[in-house]
Amino acid sequence: xxxxxxxxxxxxxxxxxxxxxxxxALIDSVFLDAFADTAVDEKDDAALVDFDSSGGDRLVFxxxxxxxxxxxxxxGDLGKLAVCGTVNDLxxxxxRPAALSAAFIIEAGFPVADLTRLAKSMAQAATAADVKIxxxxxxxxxxxxxxxxxxxxxxxxxxxxxxxxGAHKVASGDKIIVSDAIGAHGAAVMAARxxxxxxxxxxxxxxxxxxxxxxxxxxxxxxRLLRDATRGGVATVLCEFxxxxxxxxxxxxxxxxxxxxxxxxxxxLGLDPLYLANEGxxxxxxxxxxxxxxxxxxRALPGGAGAAVIGEVVxxxxxxxxxxxxxxxxxxxxxxxGEQLPRIC
Amino acid sequence: xxxxxxxxxxxxxxxxxxxxxxxLDGMPxxxxxxxxxxxxxxxxxxxxxxxxxxxxxxxxxEFVHGPGCPVCVLPMGRxxxxxxxxxxxxxxxxxFGDAMRVPGSRKxxxxxxxxxxxxxxxxxxxxxxxLARANPSREVVFFGLGFExxxxxxxxxxxxxxxxxxxxxxxLCQHITIIPTLRAxxxxxxxxxxxxxxxxxxxxxxxxxxxxxxxxxxxxxxxVAGFEPLDILQALLMVLRQLKxxxxxxxxxxxxxxxxxxxTVALDAMAKVFxxxxxxxxxxxxxxxxxxxxxxxxxxxxxxxxxxxxxxxxVPDPQVVKCGEVVKGRMKPTQCxxxxxxxxxxxxxxxxxxxxxxxCAAYAQYAAPRLRTGRAVEVADA
Numbered sequence: 001x002x003x004x005x006x007x008x009x010x011x012x013x014x015x016x017x018x019x020x021x022x023x024x025a026l027i028d029s030v031f032l033d034a035f036a037d038t039a040v041d042e043k044d045d046a047a048l049v050d051f052d053s054s055g056g057d058r059l060v061f062x063x064x065x066x067x068x069x070x071x072x073x074x075x076g077d078l079g080k081l082a083v084c085g086t087v088n089d090l091x092x093x094x095x096r097p098a099a100l101s102a103a104f105i106i107e108a109g110f111p112v113a114d115l116t117r118l119a120k121s122m123a124q125a126a127t128a129a130d131v132k133i134x135x136x137x138x139x140x141x142x143x144x145x146x147x148x149x150x151x152x153x154x155x156x157x158x159x160x161x162x163x164x165x166g167a168h169k170v171a172s173g174d175k176i177i178v179s180d181a182i183g184a185h186g187a188a189v190m191a192a193r194x195x196x197x198x199x200x201x202x203x204x205x206x207x208x209x210x211x212x213x214x215x216x217x218x219x220x221x222x223x224r225l226l227r228d229a230t231r232g233g234v235a236t237v238l239c240e241f242x243x244x245x246x247x248x249x250x251x252x253x254x255x256x257x258x259x260x261x262x263x264x265x266x267x268x269l270g271l272d273p274l275y276l277a278n279e280g281x282x283x284x285x286x287x288x289x290x291x292x293x294x295x296x297x298x299r300a301l302p303g304g305a306g307a308a309v310i311g312e313v314v315x316x317x318x319x320x321x322x323x324x325x326x327x328x329x330x331x332x333x334x335x336x337x338g339e340q341l342p343r344i345c
Numbered sequence: 346x347x348x349x350x351x352x353x354x355x356x357x358x359x360x361x362x363x364x365x366x367x368x369l370d371g372m373p374x375x376x377x378x379x380x381x382x383x384x385x386x387x388x389x390x391x392x393x394x395x396x397x398x399x400x401x402x403x404x405x406x407e408f409v410h411g412p413g414c415p416v417c418v419l420p421m422g423r424x425x426x427x428x429x430x431x432x433x434x435x436x437x438x439x440x441f442g443d444a445m446r447v448p449g450s451r452k453x454x455x456x457x458x459x460x461x462x463x464x465x466x467x468x469x470x471x472x473x474x475x476l477a478r479a480n481p482s483r484e485v486v487f488f489g490l491g492f493e494x495x496x497x498x499x500x501x502x503x504x505x506x507x508x509x510x511x512x513x514x515x516x517l518c519q520h521i522t523i524i525p526t527l528r529a530x531x532x533x534x535x536x537x538x539x540x541x542x543x544x545x546x547x548x549x550x551x552x553x554x555x556x557x558x559x560x561x562x563x564x565x566x567x568x569v570a571g572f573e574p575l576d577i578l579q580a581l582l583m584v585l586r587q588l589k590x591x592x593x594x595x596x597x598x599x600x601x602x603x604x605x606x607x608x609t610v611a612l613d614a615m616a617k618v619f620x621x622x623x624x625x626x627x628x629x630x631x632x633x634x635x636x637x638x639x640x641x642x643x644x645x646x647x648x649x650x651x652x653x654x655x656x657x658x659x660v661p662d663p664q665v666v667k668c669g670e671v672v673k674g675r676m677k678p679t680q681c682x683x684x685x686x687x688x689x690x691x692x693x694x695x696x697x698x699x700x701x702x703x704x705c706a707a708y709a710q711y712a713a714p715r716l717r718t719g720r721a722v723e724v725a726d727a
Contacts, residue, residue: 329397
């Protein structure tokens, strides 16, 4: 193994992005060190990934850019988010994650120690998701030209032959399943921004979903639709489902699982947990007959404790989502316009 | 979660709905229209729609959505003032979140922020004061928006700024008061309001005696209510029982929070810092005398209007939207010619479309036209 160069100085500078010795030192000591267990130990610009298509398996490819303020929050950080986000995009497409790339845009002045922490946390998340980070890139920009660090990850996954779900399979009577309690990531990040000055027990739900998805597919061959409920929350996914399937969706407010800390912060700020972001929660549509077993299976797994059937697909009001309150009142659940803003009173 | 679930009990809601129905059965039916009950406060409007109460109540009653949403009645000219101040390079402009999207004649605060102005959302005026402490070379301006609900906290912030000798903090005062506006609404001869569900948080500060004129002069009942669905249904029942008995007085459903005399500590702080403004412009309602507050001369060092020598510009409401008619209860949001056409939640023209407490935004968000007709009724019965 070639000797690794030590990084000099405590903060990232433009020199670290110059392509020369300083950059190699940064890559060596921060990234290759952190990814030693997950990545191939090569510094070539491209990685080789083995893939056997003879059985009819196909490749799934996705990319996502990650920015978040603050970069560290209860339950995760930007690094974990960047891995989980792309892993989850692959997982909800039905694919088993195989390889990731990671590109970093770093603002000059960012502490090397913090970058190392992000890289370690990416490595941990990758290990948890059983995926390797096989290639990457680093750019450093002037102070003010980026906010601390931006990470872009791309991922390749393998879609086994025969896995085929989509809106065309959805039928009236199908059940809607959510894999865990909702809104924790959005609420935790909002609280972590610090300007609320609230002491909370909020913790982001940021986690890889690939294990839960595999377990779901194993017990529910009838799986019709699957998506992770990130920005825009569960409400937005349901609206997209209803539009794509050209059927109505009816959900029941008392079936939604919302933790007390999330409910509390939502009440105080006038936010709706249905629209809060999640980074480790998926929404699935399955045949009615499979729904109970799906929930039972998910609840037995870590990260699926709050799994619940929250509603059903109906023939009424095609393309729309309706929420029924515990005493029978109902309202339309629409897509969010812009971001949710805290209300004044 | 104990602090709210007991106010959302389905069995109790059903009992209240039945009691409302029975009360109506004992009353002669109006030939011309349903009974109009105005929920004054935007928070109530939001709850009515969020819990679908407007669809659960007997059709012999109709909710009329009142002017009690400070964001909704924020006039364009005032948004322009905010933008003007926020665009000054030395200023950090701070505001509650929901004022960000209100359209001005040039731009909203959201647009101004995108164009480079330093605008920050805060949750309390004290956070703005902390920003002033942390940024001594900048001018921190807080947009003091709201009814009596938010006035005590801004008054106390100004008192604290004075005590601590903070020179780089000021407030643009857009505080408004609900009583003069209710007076103006009732003074209009063709108003069609039979009774009121009165604001909860405002009354927590001002108490309930200020509403007496509504019963005494106009013979209409008002019941101060909390914001949970059961609060609103119970208050509605209390209003109906008064109407049935031919009675009109001011009642308090929200006694767990609202003391009859209000909060004297808060009222004292407000009286110290604020005085009535001769005239205040309300979006949709126009100018109403003595309906707003301004900062007293003794505290003018903290008055952004003085500090930045603002001349209040009178910008007329956009002609296409009928916010005024909706706020006065003469028109349903869907009857406005711009509703869902030029004016949508994506592109709000009228302020009632901007805030989630605005009647039009609530209609658009929770009760799209497709849902309000026909089939949805079957769903409710299912």
